[in-house]
Amino acid sequence: MNMTRREMHRFALAATALFGFGGFQRAANAQALRSRGPLTNGDFEPIGGQPPQGARRSVEDFDYQVKYQRAFEAALWAMPALAIYRFRAAALEDLGLKDNDIIAYSGVATAKLEATTANASTPYITAFTDLQEGPTVLEVPPAGDDGSLYGQVVDAWQYTIADVGPSGLDQGKGGKYIFTPPGYDGEIPEGYLHVPSPNYRVAFAFRSVRGPGMTEAEAYAYAKRLRMYRLDQAGNPPEQVFFDPIDERYPTMPLWGLAHFENLHAIVTVEPVKPEDKQVMGMLATLGIRHGEPFSPDPVAERAMTQASYDVWFFMQEWYDNFPKEKLYWPDRHYASLLQADENRAFTWTYPDRIDTIERAAEYFWCTYMPKVLSDNPATQYMMAMADSTGAPLEAGATYRLDVPAEMPVEQFWALTVYDRATMGFIYTAENRTTLSSYDLETMTANDDGSYSIWIGPNAPEGREANWIPTAGKRPLPGMRLYGPTEAFNDRSFKMADFERVD
Secondary structure, three states, rough: OOOOOOHHHHHHHHHHHHHHHHHHHHHHHHHHHHHHOOOOHHHHHOOOOOOOOOOOOOOHHHHHHHHHHHHHHHHHOOOOHHHHHHHHHHHHHOOOOOOOOEOOOOOOOOOOOOOOOOOOOEEEEEEEEEEEHHHHHEEEEEOOOOEEEEEEEEEOOEEEEEEEEOOOOOOOOOEEEEEEEOOOOOOOOOOOOOOOOOOOOEEEEEEEEEOOOOHHHHHHHHHOEEEEHHHOOOOOOOOOOOOOOOOEEEEEEOOOOHHHHHHHHHOOOOOOOOOHHHHHHHHHHHHOOOOOOOOOOOOOHHHHHHHHHHHHHHHHHHHHHHHHHEOOOOOOOEEEOOOOOOOOOOOOEOOOOEEEHHHHHHHHHHOOOOEEEEEEEEEEEEEEEEEOOOOOOOOOOOOEEEOOOOOOOOEEEEEEEEEEEEOOOOHHHHHHHHEEEEEHHHHOOOOOOEEEEEEEOOOOOOOOOOHHEEEOOOOOEEEEEEEOOOOOOOOEEEEEEEEEEOO
């Protein structure tokens, strides 16, 4: 059938209105075929079913490509669990401890505590347990003039299952916590604070917070009032083992490379699989990681997992190099809170319709042991310097100055710690100094207005050695901790000065 020019124009308008431009093309093609007369099977091709003519595959080795992609996504997904796993593994393997032994630092940690954004102002206390052996009891002393605890108990996914101390479940009154394994239906003794765990392995990290006039020795003595044992030992608890690693290397940081996935296997082969994680478990099976089975990757999977682990590290570094401006604590400053909570002000990034694995990985990449919920008035605040006063990233080998006002908005104390941007941990230096705090003001030099200037860099300014934190040529990540921040800080009416580059 032949169409006049006017009829063709009307046909084009109608087809485009009904089907869009693509629909018009298809209609035009059909019209052209009809105009040819009767059609045979040889005139047809299926609609869809294969890529368009000229398409080419982008990779030659699909086996590697699939395993690499699955390894990359799995490493992001497992970041919280991988980070906490290393704390327990290092305690058992490097320090020679057992579950329910308590690590209690007799003083503030040095760079020998190789941990992500740890503090060096309050002595740490930590311990681990495995609920496959049955429920575990943790006895916590009451808070008072002789001491106080701040910290969290987390499960194998590093999700907080209990806050402890004045801001925790015991409200500073102390007591006996009992942690029970998944599916536990046994009787809970009267008077215990029951915390059911969704996973078998449990860890805690507390800080023995010094009150006014308290010494480190007194904080250490307070920490040693803790007790941890199995419930079946409650009638006659064993003597508590305490270990002080103040002079020991405690390497808790994630191991990148194939070891990353060996650690992941050690987690998922023991812990229960949640329904929302079954798809990732299927991806891990492709890599030779299956629940309850030996670690058995083939050579291609080993190569893919190794490279994917490295790439996740680089990806996270780039994520923080391009930190979202809307997440800065003050719009006109360059600080971000270490605690970047999810939309529910929690730290799981689990919603009814999705799990945000990238933002979750980013938070657990630079922080461990988060509170269960981030309140509007948190007991501590941590401000990480993401750039200098000009917005430029802080650089290795450069020197910077921070001016700290005479009156900081804190009820307890403030502390500035400088981390290695690559590891998010302390920097080893000959001076063995990672932190300056309000506890150090007596030895520091004050400015005429009562403020204090602190320098960070490879070398101390002449005459200001006491006001200097060395960086040993590392790219710095400074973090200002505020213990007991006041309303002026929490409502953001107080603003910290940015770091100024001075070299």
